[in-house]
Amino acid sequence: MNDLKYTLAQTLLHLLNKRLNINIKQIDLQPTRKDFEGDLTFTVFPLVKITGKNPEILGRELGEMLMESAPDLVEKFNVIKGFLNICLKKELYLKKLTEHYRSGQWITPVSDAGAIMVEYSSPNTNKPLHLGHIRNCLLGWSVSKLYEAIGHKVYRVQIINDRGIHICKSMVAWKKFANGATPQFKGVKGDHFVGDYYVLFEKEYKRQVQQLMARGVKEEDAKENAPIMLEAREMLRLWEQGDPDTMALWKQMNEWVYEGFDQTYQKLGVSFDKNYYESDTYRLGKDVILKGLHEGIFFQKEDGSIWVDLTSEGLDQKLLLRRDGTSVYITQDIGTAIARFEEFPIHKLIYTVANEQDYHFKVLFLILKKLGFPWADQLYHLSYGMVELPHGRMKSREGTVVDADDLIDEMIKTSADLTSSLGKAEGLSDEEKLELYHIIGLGALKYFILKVDPKKKMIFNPEESIDFNGHTGPFIQYTHARINSLLQKASTPDLKALPKELYAEESQLLKTLLDYNDTVHRAAAEYNPSELANYLFELARNYNAMYQKYSILTAESHEKKQLRILLSHCTKQVLYDGLHLLGISAPGRM
RNA sequence: GGCCUCAUAGUUCAAUGGAUAGAACGAAAGUUUCCUAAACUUUAGAUAUAGGUUCGAUUCCUAUUGAGGCCA
Numbered sequence: 001m002n003d004l005k006y007t008l009a010q011t012l013l014h015l016l017n018k019r020l021n022i023n024i025k026q027i028d029l030q031p032t033r034k035d036f037e038g039d040l041t042f043t044v045f046p047l048v049k050i051t052g053k054n055p056e057i058l059g060r061e062l063g064e065m066l067m068e069s070a071p072d073l074v075e076k077f078n079v080i081k082g083f084l085n086i087c088l089k090k091e092l093y094l095k096k097l098t099e100h101y102r103s104g105q106w107i108t109p110v111s112d113a114g115a116i117m118v119e120y121s122s123p124n125t126n127k128p129l130h131l132g133h134i135r136n137c138l139l140g141w142s143v144s145k146l147y148e149a150i151g152h153k154v155y156r157v158q159i160i161n162d163r164g165i166h167i168c169k170s171m172v173a174w175k176k177f178a179n180g181a182t183p184q185f186k187g188v189k190g191d192h193f194v195g196d197y198y199v200l201f202e203k204e205y206k207r208q209v210q211q212l213m214a215r216g217v218k219e220e221d222a223k224e225n226a227p228i229m230l231e232a233r234e235m236l237r238l239w240e241q242g243d244p245d246t247m248a249l250w251k252q253m254n255e256w257v258y259e260g261f262d263q264t265y266q267k268l269g270v271s272f273d274k275n276y277y278e279s280d281t282y283r284l285g286k287d288v289i290l291k292g293l294h295e296g297i298f299f300q301k302e303d304g305s306i307w308v309d310l311t312s313e314g315l316d317q318k319l320l321l322r323r324d325g326t327s328v329y330i331t332q333d334i335g336t337a338i339a340r341f342e343e344f345p346i347h348k349l350i351y352t353v354a355n356e357q358d359y360h361f362k363v364l365f366l367i368l369k370k371l372g373f374p375w376a377d378q379l380y381h382l383s384y385g386m387v388e389l390p391h392g393r394m395k396s397r398e399g400t401v402v403d404a405d406d407l408i409d410e411m412i413k414t415s416a417d418l419t420s421s422l423g424k425a426e427g428l429s430d431e432e433k434l435e436l437y438h439i440i441g442l443g444a445l446k447y448f449i450l451k452v453d454p455k456k457k458m459i460f461n462p463e464e465s466i467d468f469n470g471h472t473g474p475f476i477q478y479t480h481a482r483i484n485s486l487l488q489k490a491s492t493p494d495l496k497a498l499p500k501e502l503y504a505e506e507s508q509l510l511k512t513l514l515d516y517n518d519t520v521h522r523a524a525a526e527y528n529p530s531e532l533a534n535y536l537f538e539l540a541r542n543y544n545a546m547y548q549k550y551s552i553l554t555a556e557s558h559e560k561k562q563l564r565i566l567l568s569h570c571t572k573q574v575l576y577d578g579l580h581l582l583g584i585s586a587p588g589r590m
Numbered sequence: 591g592g593c594c595u596c597a598u599a600g601u602u603c604a605a606u607g608g609a610u611a612g613a614a615c616g617a618a619a620g621u622u623u624c625c626u627a628a629a630c631u632u633u634a635g636a637u638a639u640a641g642g643u644u645c646g647a648u649u650c651c652u653a654u655u656g657a658g659g660c661c662a
Contacts, residue, residue: 033609035609035610045608045645045646049645080609082609083609314593316592316661355594356659356660357660359594383595385595385658386658388658392657392658393658422627422628424628451603453603453604455596457596457659458603459602461602464601469614469628469629470613471613471614475614475629478628478629479628481626482626485625485626486625489625530604534604537614541613544629547629547630548621548630549630553625568625589626
């Protein structure tokens with residue numbers, strides 16, 4: 001559609017310019033609504049004011065002019081109210097489609113494709129991953145794939161928050177309560193193992209606080225001085241001093257966590273080119289702040305703390321270095337960003353982080369811009385809405401956090417039950433069965449998450465299982481699988497024997513296929529995989545409509561058969577390719 | 591308190607300022623001697639409220655109500 005639409009827009013612009021003396025820069029062409037005849041629609045209302053002409057008459061004039069000056073492109077037209085509906089020559093569509101089919105190339109790469117870094121996941125090491133991380137990972141992964149698809153080199157990274165009071169809490173609890181237990185010994189996944197001690201810490205902490213309060217200590221003081229909290233603080237102090245025993249324990253616990261994370265990432269099908277660790281990066285940024293202070297970009301308060309003033313940008317003043325010279329969060333983020341651009345040949349950096357940090361990234365980007373880094377305009381916060389439960393946010397204190405591993409396992413189990421009860425796995429080896437269940441279960445989960453606009457919050461109801469019918473991943477996977485098995489019974493299409501006339505369902509499918517390139521580019525440009533997800537559903541539906549209504553292998557004519565086989569091949573290619581850009585596999589049968 | 595999001599069928603999601611607001615699930619009814627029924631076809635059902643801008647508003651602006659978030 002891309003090229004044809006562009007050509008038509010150019011022709012129309014030229015006509016308006018030369019024949020009607022109207023100078024506008026952009027032509028607004030939209031796909032014609034299904035209820036009307038046509039492929040593309042030009043809305044003439046905006047021109048009515050300029051020309052003073054009746055919209056219907058103007059539309060007809062333009063239509064006539066198009067027919068006259070671009071007879072190879074335009075088949076016919078009609079005007080309804082102020083809408084000029086244009087039918088393009090079907091041969092052109094078919095020609096485009098055959099080109100794609102022959103080359104297997106569906107996406108035109110961008111000409112100025114530089115390298116990009118995408119950061120996603122970025123967990124803390126005191127707890128296992130949850131549903132929020134799943135959304136984060138799937139978005140980061142899919143956006144990475146989208147950029148690769150249009151020709152960019154992409155570096156995938158995560159920054160792991162492996163230091164601080166939270167991990168010290170797990171360490172203290174392990175020391176006190178574990179008796180030297182290990183994940184292997186207990187048969188628990190490493191990240192869950194460490195997470196369990198974090199929960200134990202919180203439980204004991206709460207108990208101690210209540211005990212103190214019962215003895216008449218004020219709540220504030222009790223929280224401050226509960227013995228186990230003091231131990232955690234002491235642990236953090238020892239860590240910062242590099243105490244050998246503390247470091248050893250810290251390393252050991254993080255190792256356990258990473259083993260667990262790796263398993264989850266693998267099940268989810270995401271990976272990273274590089275891991276950053278806050279224990280390495282938390283000192284970064286200080287020197288840049290001091291340099292900025294020197295250059296008058298920042299200012300120092302009387303107590304010695306360093307700040308940036310963003311009030312002229314409509315934001316606040318923001319602390320950068322405390323008076324004792326220690327960093328705050330944003331300091332290390334500044335340093336890390338600089339380090340990344342030095343280390344990698346990237347021209348763009350995308351942070352996949354939930355929208356609760358919108359303000360943080362606004363400030364971060366502004367500061368880097370003030371510091372004069374030329375790439376500061378190429379920083380993007382892929383801000384996504386949080387996953388909520390029907391009654392609100394997931395809360396660890398209330399135990400409502402949806403665990404990533406549990407959810408994945410549940411999806412696979414549901415997939416297995418459903419697949420075997422439908423008899424779809426008959427004749428497969430046990431290994432093949434497991435793989436198929438995994439692909440379908442994760443297809444359902446991933447599509448469920450990616451079909452939603454990232455900017456919007458989404459609701460997940462643990463009481464209702466994620467669907468496998470309707471607007472779902474398995475629906476698209478199924479359409480692909482069915483085409484695959486059909487094509488095994490078909491010969492390669494004879495591209496010289498395509499029909500001149502298309503039925504509505506064939507034509508609709510054809511047009512949708514030609515929208516693939518645009519869709520992928522738009523999804524990448526807008527950092528929005530849901531554009532692609534919804535497109536693929538539409539494509540699968542269009543295919544099923546044709547499949548249902550017309551026979552393919554026993555079509556009414558040789559020409560129709562070739563056309564439908566060609567359409568089937570193309571649909572299969574696009575579904576397979578598009579699903580992979582969402583991180584979803586497409587099985588050959590199901 | 592200051593700032594930032596969001597509000598669409600019973601539910602979960604769509605709709606570059608354009609035509610009669612699309613889907614899916616759920617509900618009701620149908621399609622199998624025929625390429626995989628995880629499919630297809632019908633029916634019922636929605637733009638929070640009040641203004642404004644516009645030839646035209648779910649979309650832009652203002653206020654109200656409600657939900658969420660961030661900053662102390």
